[in-house]
Amino acid sequence: MSTISKISETRQDAPRAISGQGMDRVVARKAPLGRKLAYAAGAVLAAGVAWLLLGLITGGRSLSINAQRIMVSEVTLGTFEDFIPLRGRLVPSSTVYLDAIEGGRVEQVFVEDGTVVAAGDPIAVLSNTNLQLEVLSREAAVTEQLNNMRTIELQLEQNRLSHKRNLVEIDYQITRLGRSIERQEDLASKNLVSQSTLDELRDELTYYRNRREVTLESQATDARMQEQQLHQLRAANDQLEAGLAFARKNLDDLRVRAPVSGKLSGFDIEIGQSISRGERLGQVDDPEGFKLNVKIDEFYLGRVDLEQKARVEHNGRPLDLRVTKIYPQVNTGQFEVDMAFEDNPAGLRRGQTLQVELTLGDNSDAVLIPNGSFYQETGGSWIFVVTPDGSEAVKRTVRLGRRNTDYIEVLDGLEPGEKVVTSPYTSYVGMDRLVLGAD
Numbered sequence: 420m421s422t423i424s425k426i427s428e429t430r431q432d433a434p435r436a437i438s439g440q441g442m443d444r445v446v447a448r449k450a451p452l453g454r455k456l457a458y459a460a461g462a463v464l465a466a467g468v469a470w471l472l473l474g475l476i477t478g479g480r481s482l483s484i485n486a487q488r489i490m491v492s493e494v495t496l497g498t499f500e501d502f503i504p505l506r507g508r509l510v511p512s513s514t515v516y517l518d519a520i521e522g523g524r525v526e527q528v529f530v531e532d533g534t535v536v537a538a539g540d541p542i543a544v545l546s547n548t549n550l551q552l553e554v555l556s557r558e559a560a561v562t563e564q565l566n567n568m569r570t571i572e573l574q575l576e577q578n579r580l581s582h583k584r585n586l587v588e589i590d591y592q593i594t595r596l597g598r599s600i601e602r603q604e605d606l607a608s609k610n611l612v613s614q615s616t617l618d619e620l621r622d623e624l625t626y627y628r629n630r631r632e633v634t635l636e637s638q639a640t641d642a643r644m645q646e647q648q649l650h651q652l653r654a655a656n657d658q659l660e661a662g663l664a665f666a667r668k669n670l671d672d673l674r675v676r677a678p679v680s681g682k683l684s685g686f687d688i689e690i691g692q693s694i695s696r697g698e699r700l701g702q703v704d705d706p707e708g709f710k711l712n713v714k715i716d717e718f719y720l721g722r723v724d725l726e727q728k729a730r731v732e733h734n735g736r737p738l739d740l741r742v743t744k745i746y747p748q749v750n751t752g753q754f755e756v757d758m759a760f761e762d763n764p765a766g767l768r769r770g771q772t773l774q775v776e777l778t779l780g781d782n783s784d785a786v787l788i789p790n791g792s793f794y795q796e797t798g799g800s801w802i803f804v805v806t807p808d809g810s811e812a813v814k815r816t817v818r819l820g821r822r823n824t825d826y827i828e829v830l831d832g833l834e835p836g837e838k839v840v841t842s843p844y845t846s847y848v849g850m851d852r853l854v855l856g857a858d
Contacts, residue, residue: 481811481852489812489853490842491805492789496835497826499787501780504824505713507731507758509771512708515679517686520672522696523547525688532686535706536677542686545673545694554670557663564659568652575645582638589631596624675700682706709767711740711758713775717749722779729758729777738764740775780821786829790822791841796848803840803853804833812840812853 523545530542600620606612677683686701688694711731715723729740744757758775793802799819803812817832833839840853847853 480850481854482847482850483854483856484847486809486855488842489840489855490791491838492791492841494829494833494835494837494839495787496784497787498782499785499821499826499828500782500823501821502776502778502823503715503719505715505729505775505777507711507713507773507775509709509767509769509773510712511681511704511706511769512710512759513681513705515681515703517542517675517678517683517700517702519545519675519694519696519698519700521545521547521550521669522694522698523550523673525690525692525694528688528690530683530686532683532701534683535681536683536703537680538677540677541674542677542683543675543688543700545675547670547673550666550670550673554663554666557659557666561656561659561663564652564656568649568656571645571649571652575642575649578641578645579638582634582641585634586631586638589627589634592627593624593631596620596627600624677703679703704769708763709760709769710743711760711773711775713756713758713777714753715756715777717752717754719779720749720754723756723777727778729775731773731775733764733773734766736764738762742777785820786833786835787826788819788829788833788839789841790825790827792843793841794819794822794827796844799827802833803844803847805838805840805855810855812855814851 524547525543526546527544528542529544530536530540536542600617603612603617603620607614607617681703682705684702684704685699688700694700723742723745725742725745727742729742731738731740739761740758741761742756743759746755746757748754788802799817801814801816804815805812815832818830820828820830822828
């Protein structure tokens with residue numbers, strides 16, 4: 420067999436290539452999207468756990484700050500003065516309000532605002548036509564009632580006299596008939612008059628006796644009924660006269676007078692102005708005495724009581740005060756109290772404001788830290804304590820008590836000699852540790 424024939428046989432025995440087979444390639448299978456997300460979440464969780472463990476190992480979240488930008492104060496042992504600073508406004512110790520009892524038109528004004536008046540001094544005159552007509556109407560009603568009462572009294576007297584005349588006449592007839600019967604009985608015993616004549620006289624005597632009893636009963640009944648009517652009329656007349664007196668007093672109240680002696684203030688009316696009933700015209704203040712009206716935070720409502728002591732400085736001289744009245748209403752987070760001066764000082768003016776120190780309790784020895792802005796962020800429940808080497812300030816839970824303008828009482832968590840950060844914590848609220856550096 421020749422060489423050509425061998426090559427031909429070899430080609431026939433080899434498998435034939437499939438069309439396009441040279442263009443195909445193997446593609447690797449991709450992982451599902453959910454599996455990738457699970458891997459990513461696991462990585463994030465692992466990083467968070469690692470960060471948490473790192474934070475626990477290093478003592479929580481920390482922040483590096485410049486030590487020159489914070490205020491560090493020392494915990495000390497001293498005397499705590501339990502007081503709160505307040506501002507009070509001077510007001511008159513006594514005020515009597517001047518209100519219009521009856522409304523009307525202003526006819527005259529005698530004084531001006533700020534005038535010192537004496538009790539009973541005329542201040543203004545009002546006019547009220549309706550009130551004047553009402554007084555006239557009440558006077559007419561009283562007059563009519565008096566006339567009715569006098570008419571009843573006259574009728575009662577006339578009835579009394581009429582019954583008296585009837586009784587006189589009846590008594591006369593009874594006396595006359597009694598005598599006639601005696602004479603007729605003597606004649607009848609001698610058969611000089613008939614029995615019928617005697618019987619008629621006796622019947623007439625019985626009639627007048629019965630008539631006398633009825634007349635007496637009628638007289639008593641009429642007197643009782645008319646007396647009751649007269650009593651009712653008198654009571655109604657008394658009421659009318661009381662109403663008339665009240666109306667006349669209201670009419671007289673149109674002439675406004677000072678109720679007490681003092682300084683007239685808030686008085687601003689003009690001639691021709693219409694004043695409503697009950698409208699406030701002004702007030703009369705005590706020109707000599709003053710009291711201090713103070714607003715206090717509602718936090719101290721349970722610690723303020725009557726007769727509590729306070730102190731204020733005026734012209735370099737300390738003045739003692741005491742709480743005389745507590746207003747229970749709380750407005751915008753504050754309540755009001757009135758304080759009276761133990762000795763009324765001179766040189767005070769209404770509306771003047773003074774700085775007051777209200778004593779809430781006795782002085783006592785305590786562990787103290789300076790009062791600072793940190794309290795607003797922490798509420799007194801924790802504080803940053805500087806380590807002995809001064810390199811860090813670590814958050815610590817504490818229990819703080821009373822406060823005044825200078826110091827805060829420490830109840831638990833701090834010891835004298837330790838140092839704490841008392842500057843504002845606005846930027847450090849979420850931190851557990853402050854690393855104190857130079858930059």
